[in-house]
Amino acid sequence: xxxxxxxxxxxxxxxxxxxxxxxxxxxxxxxxxxxxxxxxxxxxxxxxxxxxxxxxxxxxxxxxxxxxxxxxxxxxxxxxxxxxxxxxxxxxxxxxxxxxxxxxxxxxxxxxxxxxxxxxxxxxxxxxxxxxxxxxxxxxxxxxxxxxxxxxxxxxxxxxxxxxxxxxxxxxxxxxxxxxxxxxxxxxxxxxxxxxxxxxxxxxxxxxxxxxxxxxxxxxxxxxxxxxxxxxxxxxxxxxxxxxxxxxxxxxxxxxxxxxxxxxxxxxxxxxxxxxxxxxxxxxxxxxxxxxxxxxxxxxxxxxxxxxxxxxxxxxxxxxxxxxxxxxxxxxxxxxxxxxxxxxxxxxxxxxxxxxxxxxxxxxxxxxxxxxxxxxxxxxxxxxxxxxxxxxxxxxxxxxxxxxxxxxxxxxxxxxxxxxxxxx
Amino acid sequence: xxxxxxxxxxxxxxxxxxxxxxxxxxxxxxxxxxxxxxxxxxxxxxxxxxxxxxxxxxxxxxxxxxxxxxxxxxxxxxxxxxxxxxxxxxxxxxxxxxxxxxxxxxxxxxxxxxxxxxxxxxxxxxxxxxxxxxxxxxxxxxxxxxxxxxxxxxxxxxxxxxxxxxxxxxxxxxxxxxxxxxxxxxxxxxxxxxxxxxxxxxxxxxxxxxxxxxxxxxxxxxxxxxxxxxxxxxxxxxxxxxxxxxxxxxxxxxxxxxxxxxxxxxxxxxxxxxxxxxxxxxxxxxxxxxxxxxxxxxxxxxxxxxxxxx
Ligand SMILES: Nc1ncnc2c1ncn2[C@@H]1O[C@H](COP(=O)(O)OP(=O)(O)O)[C@@H](O)[C@H]1O
Ligand SMILES: [Mg+2]
Numbered sequence: 001x002x003x004x005x006x007x008x009x010x011x012x013x014x015x016x017x018x019x020x021x022x023x024x025x026x027x028x029x030x031x032x033x034x035x036x037x038x039x040x041x042x043x044x045x046x047x048x049x050x051x052x053x054x055x056x057x058x059x060x061x062x063x064x065x066x067x068x069x070x071x072x073x074x075x076x077x078x079x080x081x082x083x084x085x086x087x088x089x090x091x092x093x094x095x096x097x098x099x100x101x102x103x104x105x106x107x108x109x110x111x112x113x114x115x116x117x118x119x120x121x122x123x124x125x126x127x128x129x130x131x132x133x134x135x136x137x138x139x140x141x142x143x144x145x146x147x148x149x150x151x152x153x154x155x156x157x158x159x160x161x162x163x164x165x166x167x168x169x170x171x172x173x174x175x176x177x178x179x180x181x182x183x184x185x186x187x188x189x190x191x192x193x194x195x196x197x198x199x200x201x202x203x204x205x206x207x208x209x210x211x212x213x214x215x216x217x218x219x220x221x222x223x224x225x226x227x228x229x230x231x232x233x234x235x236x237x238x239x240x241x242x243x244x245x246x247x248x249x250x251x252x253x254x255x256x257x258x259x260x261x262x263x264x265x266x267x268x269x270x271x272x273x274x275x276x277x278x279x280x281x282x283x284x285x286x287x288x289x290x291x292x293x294x295x296x297x298x299x300x301x302x303x304x305x306x307x308x309x310x311x312x313x314x315x316x317x318x319x320x321x322x323x324x325x326x327x328x329x330x331x332x333x334x335x336x337x338x339x340x341x342x343x344x345x346x347x348x349x350x351x352x353x354x355x356x357x358x359x360x361x362x363x364x365x366x367x368x369x370x371x372x373x374x375x376x377x378x379x380x381x382x383x384x385x386x387x388x389x390x391x392x393x394x395x396x397x398x399x400x401x402x403x404x405x406x407x408x409x410x411x412x413x414x415x416x417x418x419x420x421x422x423x424x
Numbered sequence: 425x426x427x428x429x430x431x432x433x434x435x436x437x438x439x440x441x442x443x444x445x446x447x448x449x450x451x452x453x454x455x456x457x458x459x460x461x462x463x464x465x466x467x468x469x470x471x472x473x474x475x476x477x478x479x480x481x482x483x484x485x486x487x488x489x490x491x492x493x494x495x496x497x498x499x500x501x502x503x504x505x506x507x508x509x510x511x512x513x514x515x516x517x518x519x520x521x522x523x524x525x526x527x528x529x530x531x532x533x534x535x536x537x538x539x540x541x542x543x544x545x546x547x548x549x550x551x552x553x554x555x556x557x558x559x560x561x562x563x564x565x566x567x568x569x570x571x572x573x574x575x576x577x578x579x580x581x582x583x584x585x586x587x588x589x590x591x592x593x594x595x596x597x598x599x600x601x602x603x604x605x606x607x608x609x610x611x612x613x614x615x616x617x618x619x620x621x622x623x624x625x626x627x628x629x630x631x632x633x634x635x636x637x638x639x640x641x642x643x644x645x646x647x648x649x650x651x652x653x654x655x656x657x658x659x660x661x662x663x664x665x666x667x668x669x670x671x672x673x674x675x676x677x678x679x680x681x682x683x684x685x686x687x688x689x690x691x692x693x694x695x696x697x698x699x700x701x702x703x704x705x706x707x708x709x710x711x712x713x714x715x716x717x718x719x720x721x722x723x724x725x726x727x728x729x730x731x732x733x734x
Binding site for chain 2: 003006007010011014015252253254256257258259260261262263
């Protein structure tokens with residue numbers, strides 16, 4: 001098997017145009033996109049700092065006690081209550097929102113003042129000292145917690161009051177809060193799901209479980225975004241490269257020669273799957289490492305981050321391997337390499353767009369994002385970005401399962417198509 | 425040792441191979457001669473288990489190869505008609521790759537690569553990529569790869585197509601050496617009758633999917649024993665002469681060649697004298713005349729009325 005792989009690596013690596021497509025092009029694109037779009041994403045140039053007031057009318061400690069009391073009244077066992085209370089502190093939306101608004105990433109864009117009482121804030125808004133008031137009402141934490149844990153309708157919501165004279169500013173504030181709510185729902189659902197029970201709930205009737213890249217905690221930089229985007233896109237080309245290479249073997253009759261030696265067709269097919277998998281893993285590793293070294297794309301990441309990235313990379317590599325297997329089976333069975341050309345000429349581009357390689361598509365339409373998450377590259381892109389945002393490994397597992405299931409399906413179809421017996 | 429029985433292959437409308445019958449004895453060198461499209465490659469593909477026959481079978485030591493393809497594969501070295509090599513790899517890498525596929529490794533593999541490179545005379549160019557090789561060199565490596573596992577039977581499908589005379593001569597000598605010195609059984613396919621004549625003990629002549637004649641070279645030529653070929657060189661070509669010649673009762677066939685005519689006729693004592701007489705009656709000057717011993721080409725022409733390289 002190693003013999004077959006080595007031969008594939010040598011033939012592909014000696015083809016200059018393949019190396020160009022698989023390594024040089026994505027790298028150049030990462031550099032261009034990273035530099036070009038880095039400024040816009042991060043520096044909010046052109047918008048003056050927006051002063052806002054965050055009014056927190058609730059008393060978290062008191063509400064937490066009320067919540068604890070409520071759980072006791074409902075007859076939950078003691079250990080469970082303790083556990084819930086512990087995690088409740090971590091997911092309290094009021095504190096998370098406050099942290100978000102005070103986060104250094106928003107510095108220069110939004111200046112948050114937390115010292116106001118409700119009436120003072122109202123006055124300041126009228127006096128034009130501030131552009132908006134975000135009010136977290138009394139009982140908000142309590143209501144949210146029982147909504148999450150006891151599955152009741154939430155009846156407290158964050159209130160955003162903006163001066164209406166300046167549209168841009170109010171848009172910015174609203175989008176920050178909306179994003180927060182989306183993200184909050186998402187993360188909360190994951191936090192709960194990973195504890196064994198998926199609780200369906202909604203905060204302010206927002207859609208449940210929607211993914212957004214504008215994480216509140218670790219924003220994704222342009223370099224990170226495009227390193228991932230380009231890497232997963234160009235990894236797809238590996239599949240076409242391997243299947244074209246296989247077709248060339250058939251065309252130049254080396255495939256026939258291999259069959260005459262008694263080499264089994266299925267072993268040949270497996271060697272293609274493995275070759276594409278290893279090539280993809282290598283390609284991604286090279287791109288990530290280069291991007292990391294030259295652009296500090298992944299500075300200050302810990303071991304668990306790299307572990308997560310490795311698992312996602314390997315899963316994706318296996319998926320590309322299975323795509324290569326299917327393309328190879330089709331090309332050899334129908335004695336025509338049009339499939340590889342169609343794949344690299346059209347399908348890759350469509351997949352790359354849907355998957356968000358060119359632009360964060362969820363900003364265009366959540367439907368595209370959803371479709372994109374059903375492409376192998378889109379699914380792993382989501383997984384990579386979530387990992388960069390600091391989500392736990394458990395949170396990205398669904399996407400990994402998804403691409404692994406795709407792999408199994410692709411390989412099964414390939415084996416079904418591929419001729420079992422002799423071939424001319 | 426190796427027998428082909430009633431082998432047929434039909435592609436949609438064409439009968440590529442239509443009931444071929446042939447055998448190879450151990451240590452023999454056998455030629456399969458036929459024009460393009462005769463069905464030689466298809467026959468070889470079936471013998472080497474690459475394609476399944478429509479009907480018929482191939483037997484190796486009495487065992488059906490169709491049922492047990494694995495018994496023949498290690499025994500056969502097949503040199504395909506096309507250059508079936510990795511162009512991006514060097515000769516050395518190609519040979520190692522196929523050697524390993526055949527289960528060689530380590531010292532044994534290295535030794536074999538060296539030995540075969542020596543045999544095909546390319547030891548000093550082994551580190552060059554195949555795509556930089558000349559046609560003749562590619563052909564030699566194409567053969568070398570088939571020799572890596574020391575096959576008992578070497579099947580070569582037109583191994584000298586489109587190469588320079590030196591390489592061709594080198595390859596022919598090499599095949600003769602393998603056959604004579606190493607006792608390798610050889611099936612040599614070609615549409616060049618000179619090659620087959622030089623190399624092979626026995627010959628099968630194939631056309632339109634059929635074996636139309638077979639036997640030793642002498643046996644085949646004796647098909648023509650009742651005939652002789654006479655070249656008549658004339659100063660000026662003359663249709664009238666052709667008419668006269670064809671009218672002669674001993675003469676069967678007259679074909680135009682450079683500066684004259686090739687005449688095939690039943691052997692007879694007065695033929696040459698008759699030709700001179702005919703020519704002088706119509707004032708055509710004969711500048712030369714010679715009688716040729718028949719070649720396999722003539723046999724083919726006799727059997728099919730066509731030339732091998734039409
Ligand atoms: N795969 C195929 N499909 C259809 N026809 C074929 C195929 N292979 C060979 N033939 C036909 O079978 C005949 C014999 O071909 P081949 O065995 O290659 O002849 P040769 O090797 O003697 O030149 C030719 O007419 C060729 O066109
Ligand atoms: Mg042929």
